[in-house]
Amino acid sequence: MSVAFGVEAKQFVVVIDPGHGGKDYGAVGAVTNEKTINLNVAKKFGEKIRKSYGEDEVKIVYTRDKDVFIALNDRAKIANDAKGDLFISIHVNSIDKRNKRRATIAGTEVYTCGLHRTESNLEVAKRENAVMYLEEDYSQKYQGFDPTSPESYIAFELNQSKHLDRSIEFATLAKDYLTTTAKRVDKGVKQAGFWVLWSTSMPSVLVELDFISNPTSEKFMASAAGVEKMAQSFYKAFDDYYVAVNGGQRRAQQADKADAGKNNPAGRTDANVKPAKASGSDACADDMAEAPAAVEYRVQVLANDRSLSLKSKLFKGEKVSEYYDKGMYKYTVGHFKTQAEAEKSMRRLRAKFPQAFVIKMENGVRVN
Template sequence: MSKQPFVLVMTALALLATSVPASAQKDGREALRLKTVVIDPGHGGKDAGCVSRDKKTYEKDIVLDIATRLNNKISATFPDVESIMTRSDDIFVELENRAVIANKANANLFISIHVNAVEKGTTANGYSVHVLGQSQRQGNDLYSKNLDLVKRENAVILLEDNYQTKYQGFDPNDPQSSIIFSLMQNAHLTASLTFADDVAKAMGNGPIRHSRGVSQDPFWVLWRTAMPSVLIEVGFMTNPDDLAVIRTEEGRDAIAQNIFMAFCTFKTRYDASVKVDREEPQPAPAPDPQPVAVNPDAPFYGIQILATGKQMNPEDPFFHGYKPLEIQAGKLYKYIICRDTSLANVKKSFAKVQSVFKDSYLVKVTDGISAPVR
């Protein structure tokens, strides 16, 4: 397994070396390949991110340099891939706008790059890769093992104007407010985790090689993106060894190179899966039970399979042939299937739906507002 991605990458690079005929470019398959990646250097401008203990090195500068190197490597190797940076200068970009940039570009992949830090007195080191999700539970709490990290990265919001309105009351200093993330699901979780694994593996060969693993955490910047998305903490500003690496050009370039190798692996797999899907269409899954007609004015029950910041096409393969009801709640779009006035009937379908949509849950819809059924 360890050698396979490398072989695939080399195959992809070899194929790129030969020119692609114009006819192939117009092929529908070509249009479905990984065409656009958005690289997001964290922080910038008035937001320095974390700072080294001697105050000489800022996260915003380190991540901009690594992101620029990654961008250059992708552009040089894949001229047909559009690589977009959310910032290419030392400017402040609001968290929400980073996702907007990616969504407007219809990006196929979003890579956010950061540097970690801890309080004085600890020697934590290494890299970690994160995808959006509920943090791991400790007991009955939603507290994350990465809680301090999540709070610090989300705290950027406090520097933005009108953040209370814009982020719907989300308070990055209140860990419980991250509970809002528990009410949404991640349509691209599998692909995000796959790429996160690619990154974690590739970075194990780098100058900072201690892996802190892949985890799901409620990072705001990953919430609104409508494509596979990861956030990488390349190392610790507060660890002398990690800091020594990211302070050198060689160190930063090696980190960028490893993320680039992960990108190659992901792109090769992405393009190949598109090809297979197009040539051997999967039989449509039987999406029964279909919704029964319900009176939208009367309360009814259903199964919420997705809540997302971007409106979905009801024909999207994500829905596996189900015909979801769309309910808009603020900036969120919620998708509900198996609607019925009888909760007992909905419950009969729940196990089957959960086998496809792991994070789905029962809801009651009253006056167009859905609420979880306890």
């Protein structure tokens, strides 16, 4: 690889996320299962990057590199903590046993986050998100998100990722190579509400390699040759993507180039996208509609790692305020002078938000 112009090159961090693991087998086939295929392809893919790129240039972070259970939000946390530049979640598809075409449907689907346009896209997202049910207090951990409730998916529409263009770019490359190098049937680049994609703050894709319910596809995915070809497809996609985002160079001057429009042929900008407010707890102060009282009580109803529209249906008609705290956007109802008043309101709100609780704010900052 060429060396940047006297500027210390930034390491590119790729997060590889083999879906499922441990007690969670994912989709199960006749001779193998999803968690095993995902891990095999992920590790082979990582090896290929490692052989071709130095560790100082591309760092590989696995959400798991063995057969263990990792919760969805822990996967996202690993990726976000690692400050990933690209998140690739690897999965295997399956068709419901009631479907008569179960054994014949085949092909690769690559997803970016967004609102499903078809019911079948939603079904894939629901199935992958349902891993949450394996966690005891999932409702609390996932802020009331219910994997089977279509209403829960509205949030994904409101939060079009500012990384969507890049996500689609990698998704298209992955799809192209999986259909040429690995000769999978092309089922396209799609969008649906996958929790892991939504909660990772970087370009991110979720790949459904092929259908384990199709015996021919399963045999391919279970074979060493199949794993090799799929890993090679990912590697080629990564290689192309890496060159594209770096303008054929190492990463160091990417930001400058992007600003100059070199990597931005369509003239796209992020200017219409709300800037990330991750810089500190005072970052959302400008957004506050009203000056907060020095000390007040509020009822917190939701928290999310991306900023939500205050008009979101998730708030069920309640007028909310947003504050930013410990990496999360938090939503509260009411401004009360006393704790007792806030608690009265909380009792009413719990009908809509079972986890609602009272917080104390001082000058717009949570203190308790």
